[in-house]
Amino acid sequence: MTLHVGFIGLGTIGEPMAANLLNKGFTLTICGHRNPAPVERLRAQGATVVDTPRDVAAASQMIVTCVPNAPQVDAVCLGEHGIIHGAKSGTIVIDCSTIAPTESQRIAAALREQDVLMLDAPISGGPERAGRGELAIMVGGEPDVFEQASSLLNAMGRSVTHVGPNGMGEVVKLANNTICGNLMIAISEAITLAVKAGGNADIIREVVMQSAGANFLLDAWIKDRMLKDNYDAGFATALMQKDLGAALDSARSLGVPMMMTALAYQTLRGGRGGRLRPRGLLVGQQNLPGRCQRHHRHRPATQGGVGLSGVPLPCSHGMGEGCARLHKLLPLPLAYPPIARSAASSRSFWSGVPTLIRMQSRRSGLR
Template sequence: MTVIGFIGPGVMGRPMAANLVAAGHDVRVYGHSDRSRARAESTGGTVVDSIRDACAGADVVFTMLPDGPAVLEAVTGEDGVVASMTPGTVLVDHSTIAPAESLAVHAAAAEADLRCLDAPVSGGEAGAVEGALSIMVGGDQETLDEVRSLLEVMGATVVHVGDPGSGQVVKAANQLMVAGHLQMLAEALVFLRAHGADLPNALDVLGGGLAGSTVLERKRAAMLTGDFTPGFRIALHDKDLGIVSEAVRGRGLVLPATGLMSSLVASVKARGGAGLDHAALYGLALELNGLKITD
């Protein structure tokens, strides 16, 4: 049994923490808001009242927070993670933040004699519930080897992708690809509808060929029914594509489809869809063609 601090039991973090509890570990869960605290209660772990309480005596601390400022505040604050952990223990940040922000987390951890990994995840809420996430890890290989068994409770694919910050670079690429898959699926459905095709059967055959993808498998039901209850909110995908755009500019790259995807996701958000699942790109594709889900 490992003593674990878990900070951020949100849509993704709650099932991740619950899986660690189910694996027999002593998990102390901290949520900042009332809603997050309620989610913490449902993990089966010990709900604590502060970051310090979550980190005190923990062998490993996991953070799963919505953005870079939230991570930096939680990690470097006066009573934050770095100030509360025992030297030599391990901090694993599962949040999706900018590579530069991740390097700041690594630096703060190193200054406090902590070992640190950036380990963002992909797979959505369903993957988190099933313990089937893909986890891309930046940092020291030996540290990853030490905590790998814990990560494998939460993820089916755990891969070391390079030095500190590398996990966030790979996650940015992941978020770009997911947005592209979602948009192409949305446009394919509009195309199929316009030609009177049987949509479920069409997606069955597309899914069995080269056009098949995890996005098609996991998001087809939401698009076919128009149920955009969030598994991953548009607001978060918009934030992630902002990270991609910043990194693209920083390297002087020309990636035209990346700019288009950023604009499309931002358009859904601007139309009041910030709280919807990112499958709501289908709603925008329909709207651009004068259609509705119910037509």
């Protein structure tokens, strides 16, 4: 039987996710978007277009939402024309947005009062992987609801992991983005330092990828973006700043110090106020106002695609902070698999976290 799916949120990630579901044979209902172009493209591919999230809910058995922030998730789910007013009993909402865990839990509880079920299922992987159905998805919610939604989740993701009750998907995603946000800045600093000293960026990347500093971002993103002066990245700086802010808010409530993440947050905030383009997270070459200046005209040919002059920013990759935050809320053995398969994965993470897990086991008397 064909599954009737609703999709709300047709932005940079949402549109390819929706197109992927159409390509895989799902019956898809969407609603208007502030940008009509993705709506019309998906209509041409076979999606049914309705006016409001309430109308989407009325036509759907399961609904995927993918919007930028908690107020929008609230409006889509609980607002005057929201899902809650059109959904039938037993409808499942799969929220792929990245928001504060407490907000996700609040919205899930409000939906549950009307017998509408919710999974928080934030995603990692970028637009290209979204279009191929190869995202990493970390899912919070009841096990039986996760099981019911597994066919749809597996159509969207190559790595789908149930990490605990409602809100835990958001916990793992914020830990993932804590690592990603810090790591991207650290890569930019390191490449800048090496190139300013006369190194070749392409060779530096190749060497590091065979060393302890190897990581997904350096391998997949830097090669095709930073080293080619291509800043049309798939994730907005404002969204990463929002995610780091949510992680810091949660850390304060848990008593977890996150000094490096606070610095990364301020770096992104300062960049947004200056020359840093809002669409890309590749901050190294465009950096903060007054901190460094591009010098493409004077860049030697041996310098690869990076042409920075300026002072490196004091930042680390934040793996320890992400793990510390996770450990307060979720056992590391459960959190390790989805992050290891996401954009935050690095050689340090692959080797370091299993060591932490073994140390914890010894301390607790477990083997």
